[in-house]
Amino acid sequence: MDSNRSGDTISGSGEHSSPVPLAIELVPRRIDSTSDQTEQGSSERTFGGNPEPSENTWIILFSLLFWEGGSSFDAWLSASSVQIAQVLLTLPNSFAQLGLVSGIAFQILYGFVGCWTCYVTTALYADYRSIKENQHVSFKNHTIQWFEVLGGLLGPWWKVVGLIFNTVLLFFTTTIQLVACGSTVYYINDTLSKRTWTLIFGALFMFTILIPTAKNYRLWSFLGILMTTYTAWYLTIAAALNGQVSNVKHTGANNLEFYFIGASNILYAFGGHALTVEIMHAMWRPRKYKLMYPYAILYIFSLTIPSASTMYWAFGDNLLKITNAFASLKKTRFRDAAVCVMLMHQMIEFSFTSLPVQLVWEKALGVHHSKNFTIRAISRIPIVLLIWLISLMVPFFGSINSVVGSILVTSTVYIIPCLAHMAYYSNSAARKSAIEQPPVWIFKSWRVMFAIDVCVVVLIVTVGVGFGGWSSIKYFVKQVHTFGLFAKCFQCPKK
Template sequence: MMGYNRGDTLSGSGEHSSPLPLARELLPRRIDSNSDQTEQGSSEPTFAGKPGTSDNGWISLLSLVLWEGGSSFDAWLTASSVQVAQVLLTLPYSFAQLGLASGIAFQILYGFVGCWACYLMTALYADYRSIKENQHVSFKNHTIQWYEVLGGLLGPWWKAVGLIFSTTYLFCGSIIQLVACGSTVYYINDTLPKRTWTLIFGALFIFTVLIPTAQNYRLWSFLGILMTTYTAWYLTIAAALNGQVPDVKYTEANSLELYFTGASNILYAFGGHAVTIEIMHAMWRPRKYKVMYLYAVLYIFSLTIPSASAVYWAFGDRLLTITNAFAFFPKTKFRDAAVCVMLMHQFIEFSFSSLPVHLVWEKAIGVHHSNHFTIRALSRIPIVLVMWLISLMVPFFGPINSAVGSLLVTGTVYIIPCLAHMTYYSNSAARKSAIEQPPVWIFRSWRVMFAINACVVVLMVTVGVGMGGWASIKFFVKQVHSFGLFAKCYQCPKKYKQL
């Protein structure tokens, strides 16, 4: 079940050379586990593993169709699937904090700023990959990660900053998925408190260590998109059918604390490009990822804006009391189905969020390049156990999203890419040899690129880290004081006393 590990080379245009025409891509083939496999584009095979048949040809074909993904469509599926999961359930809460107009505006702003940051990361990855391959560095059995790109282009201090921020963010993002499962399943079966449900799901999530690389999510990403789409449209239609509750009120932004807490939650929702490098490394044509990510964000807009707007229209200020939108809808088979598919999607989201953390850990203890995936899988288990423990300790669904968004997402996927891009390309030689030149819509101007980068950094430092950090941490501390650590059932009926 090892994923294909590619040692492919970038052509002069920045695209990868290709082993097989597209029509032959899904034919059964045998890959030599000790060889590098290249990209798709030329008519001649250029990788050591050769296409062929096997005794179990239909199993090989099934594996290629459902398991071994690397196309641009796979990248779109993955980007869309990891972009928004349980945040769908807290966006109406954010709209109640911000107001309808600000909620929509922040979604659009952070979505497109995220696309810009993703573009910068793809540019840096392309140059890093090209430089290393010109030095005859092989990436056989090695997944490139964001902190390695920073270190390779800018030195050890940048590598350390990238490692700390990206690993911490994705570690916390994985914890949020566990917390969200305990919060969500409670609305199907409230006979157990949320803490017990989190214990159960933590045990199940250990099995996510069995997925080797970002290339092995084709089936899971496809299912994730279906699940997110169903849940979003369930919320939209159910809110419309339910109508406005009696005496609904819309006080909107009645305090700076609530306003910037809501903005930070939306910032967290559109921080999915934290796994850009891992997804690019799994692609046959990595440079296409920036376009696929834009398409993913546009699709997510079609889910998040209608659902959050409809639920806020129906319930107004009542959303300020409970962060999970499922709590406001009557128990029906459609709601229970939405809860179930969201739980499955959170399993997928946890798996993908934790994957980069696992890869960092594998490299740290020296098992990442092992040809025996069993060793790698077993080494990942302690990471899941630590995530499990912390999810039980701080089960504050909603506030924890905002805190992570303001303190970690801002630095990891907005500020650091912009600063790294300006620093590396401040050198004229780097600009001249850059694979990704400035786009046409900014007149191919490096100065315009640097100006946009500077604006994004100022925006994120002031609104994200500054105001957002202040508001989200203040609100988070209030939840700790109100419910305590290891709360038995956060925001539950009084039948579960807080411990």
């Protein structure tokens, strides 16, 4: 937990604890320990010289430990937890499509490109929040979202673009979580079809509407990290112990369509910073997020590269027809445990990625600022129902990841942030007053920043949208023609 929390401005009355004003973050502050102790002790009553705990002590303690998260560590937990989940199970398939070298290279490339676009997003958020705070706007009961940052800095057309792309991306990302659950649980119990399992998990996921804001995921994000770590190392160890299958082949990149499908899936895997603004807004020190996200990416590398590489070494081209890594491994108690923890993590990620969509819906209905959370929770139900319907309609686990990656992730979390960054800071006054000035490692040069922005846009438009979109959509249409909509059991092994 951040050591400066005691000096932050934390709201106790609203459902959202407003982060410390960004202007205050710029000035080093000395916390008076005496006044801090006085403040903390003012609410305590003494009995016989010892503090007498109130009846709510345990509730408050639970809230502080597991519920009210806003530190930099909480941000790292959230960023790491939502960055990778069910995609971990599709990366071996992507390595079979790309080959080992290209698979690792694309992970590193998209990981660090993601760090850059996350950085420019945090810069735009910082300026937007600073401007609003100078206008005495209060965010005590309001969660800032990406489309509001774009609209506040660049105008209504940018707001519309941000609203459409970010909302649609997170809607389909959430849909993929539900599809993945139906696909994953089948490897424990195949007495029910994947479609039936999706129906069951859709009902269970309805409870995710009860988590108010991004700051309330401390416990869940911590569990999500443990679950992803276990699954990744299970895949690595199980594949190594299994050894190479007979007559294994590692053909690699010999099909242009498959090559860019694999690249698009990895692009999707490293598109978790669509939640950047919501996570930042939940922090006590939002500007520290630009440091926490690269740490999250480095940790994710330690999970994804060993697991996907070892699986590809063991099973080679056999993975081309298997989009879920669990299908390649023998049924053991360790695999069943990995399936169970992955299911729980997907529920957590479903909740986290659907939250921004639910907040948009709350704002559209005019209930976002209501102090009655029951009203807000009820208003979220139609969003979950719609996600449930779409997941039943297109249960093509793996191929849908690539389509979302090539069309929505590319635009939302790579292209739009870079274009917005160049558009806003093309104004000399905006550059002069910017809270996030160009860092030392790019010579404190705005020109270098804009050059990086241009390179990212050209790369993503060419490889991601162009080749990636063509190959992913083509393959997705093949899946629809083969299995049909509302498929009962996509890629189920024949009994």
